[in-house]
Amino acid sequence: MSKEIEVTLLPSGQKIKAAEGASVSEILGKAAAGKLLIAAKLDGQLVDLNQKLDRDACLEAIDKDCPEAIKILRHSAAHIMAQAVRALFPEARIAIGPAIENGFYYDFDVERPFTQQDLEQIEEGMRKIISQKLAFSRKDMPREEAIGLFSSMGEKYKVELLEEFRDPTVSIYQQGDFIDLCRGPHIPQTGVLRAFKLTGVAGAYWRGDEHNRMLQRIYGTAFFDVESLKKYLTFLEEAQKRDHRRLGKELDLFSFSDEVGAGMVIYHPKGALIRHILENFEKREHLLRGYQIVIGPTLLKTDLWKKSGHFDHYRENMYFTEIDEQSYGVKPMNCLSHMLIYKSKMRSYRDLPLRYFELGTVHRHEKSGVLHGLLRVRQFTQDDAHILCTPDQLNDEIKSIIDFVSEVMGIFGFEFEIEISTRPQDSIGSDEDWQRATSALTHALEEKGYDYFVCEGEGAFYGPKIDIKLKDALDRRWQCATIQCDFTLPERFDLNYIGADGARHRPVMVHRVILGAMERFLGVLIEHYAGAFPVWLAPVQAIIVTVTDAQLDFAGAVCAQLRSRGVRVEVDTRSEKLGYKIREAQMQKVPYMLVIGDKEVQGAGVAPRKRDGTQLGLMTSSEFADLVEKECLESSKGRVGLNIV
């Protein structure tokens, strides 16, 4: 006669009796009425449906609509893929295969890289496995036994992982003839996987270390139903349409040239104009907040880079040249001249904080493989500032930078994630300084009530930092704003100020950018707006389209009037039909099209048509200029009207 246990069902709180040794699915089966169960939470821990219960516990069903379910499905899909790969490539060694943000991957050590045809075959193999409805079964075993098991299979990567595990017991999962080291849980059987697609293959270093062997990684995604998969694939297509590299070409904003070199942006008139607007906007915002605009040189003697520590810690990313037998370094950061400005005279505590702002163009030798449109380039301009303050002022300074970032991002409508990065291996300064700087950053964020992630060991070589990440159209995150504490440069340059006590003190330094790099920000901005810039940023705010050539003279006069008001307007003078010219303006995402036919000439006005197709009816050009100005101010939250350029 078996004992009874009491199970509390969550979230209802209902208590039911069950036989000791009953499985999760047996217990939940009755309560789950028709829902597709994926797994369960046993006292808060995710477990498989066939897990047996031997004590009183709380149990919560995980059906396919729970947020955890999709991760479990994708993780199981990775196992199924690995099984298919092993069937096709018996010599393949398996590494790791987790669920990731939009899917899953699995890394394999294989003789030759996978091809597109291989992927199709693997998909076919997966479909076969799915149709067999193989159960995922879990087995716990002592770590030593697992090492023996995987050694006998030749799975050296699994053995390497196991050898570093501390737990005496590990779990393995098996479906069909495929065995994998895994914490689980998994879907009950392979047939649960209904919709999946292998999306790509790429090289990836074992354990993410470039000194290790490069494995072959297959990416895929999976969903509970085919419609969701289709929706996701459509999303990817849509995202590709707003890729800034594509829009940059279509909207004639910028280009790259292999004759010029990789990672060097060539701004075309419209792209340059947007950047110009952004930069003017930035200068005003900085002056408003007590920053002083400064300008430093591009080439600085290598000796100075040695003094700052850049030569020892950042040389790999720098370009050097020689002038009159003197070695110079092209600046990868703007801080040095700002330090020299500070040092140019005696400073009092009454002068602090000093905030030096520079739209500084820097060059960094990024590895060729990381270059990516505007988002990762070798020459870029930062909206950079260095704040020198007393240690007491540090917290307030950081808080006001965070406010600055949040106000600016609000204007563009960006949401962001915040990360704090702590001391890396290759770094300078004392532990005590790092500790002080790191806690200054965390305190400021906590006082402002922001959530943040901590990235251990990801800081700059000279100090810890707060990074603000924006997402691109393809869901990749890009660092834009960053706030970096630096206790070491003031030391190396022997910066000081005279305190109220008459003695010399060391100021604290903060490096910070708001938009980050103008290039990257513009790239993310293009994708954010899908190329349809708000009027205050649009390089062409209105385009005049005439019904026939007969109205061209009047169109020219209107254009001149609007330009004198600061409206960025052009005339399409081609002898094309109205519809043709409208279509073109539409595809160029111009905010306003000003239609001029005989009626408008008669009425001495224009008929604006908005980008979304709405027509505003006849108005004078002056009324239209007022309208554009009002919209600029509204969309820029009062910052920018018509007179930005």
Add this chain to the structure above:
RNA sequence: GCCGGCGUAGCUCAGGGGUAGAGCAGCUGAUUCGUAAUCAGCAGGCCGCGGGUUCAAAUCCCAUCGCCGGCUCCA
């Protein structure tokens, strides 16, 4: 930098050892038209750059530059 893929007209792409192709854009002409593509004609190319194999290379091989997807690294 590493693994894989790819460079053909301004753009998007076809052609895969035997005379270089299409659509769009451009130019010229006709059309003068009311809110997302008027018609016709013309022009446009060291097939990324450099080597090699071959009677013959856009096509095959090597090297190089650049681009794309990842990895590593970063604003």
